[in-house]
Amino acid sequence: RKEVEQDPGPFNVPEGATVAFNCTYSNSASQSFFWYRQDCRKEPKLLMSVYSSGNEDGRFTAQLNRASQYISLLIRDSKLSDSATYLCVVNYRGSTLGRLYFGRGTQLTVWP
């Protein structure tokens, strides 16, 4: 079983739509959670951290459910520029090393 699982999509939505992605993680010792955005053949860039109480940044809302071990990302009023791959990232601190684990990403295409 992979450490972080995401539905790869693709999700194809019209401009203005609301779309949600989920991500599940296998290790209950996970400490911190992030969503990164990656454009085709570019480096990932941090979109937002995910906090226990849920957090919002403009059109983006992230939520964490520790009991069910999943995090979600909601995008409201989708823009063409939101088209990208969204990576779920989880940090485990079960050892002295600390590790970030990446999901395979969920591909989003927003069409006019």
Next chain:
Amino acid sequence: DGGITQSPKYLFRKEGQNVTLSCEQNLNHDAMYWYRQDPGQGLRLIYYSQIVNDFQKGDIAEGYSVSREKKESFPLTVTSAQKNPTAFYLCASSMSSPALVTNEKLFFGSGTQLSVL
């Protein structure tokens, strides 16, 4: 401007050849990482370094080697022992290790696409 620089952007390797990917950062970050990304796959950790002169194997270290002689530099060598090297390679850095700081964020270079001739 502070940042993390990878070079070259595209690299071609002949069979049996070793090649080295460069990664330099001027962010004064202690921790540096190398990831490999295959199409439709998540990033997989090759090697990471939490401090100068120290580095640790990640999940897929076989066929790769690294060095960390300077804080700013973390070059990755893809050796001839790596039989399937074609991939997108990403270097990253963070101020300190995720082991030490819960919400430590990664800063990525722009990546190197390695292909086999």
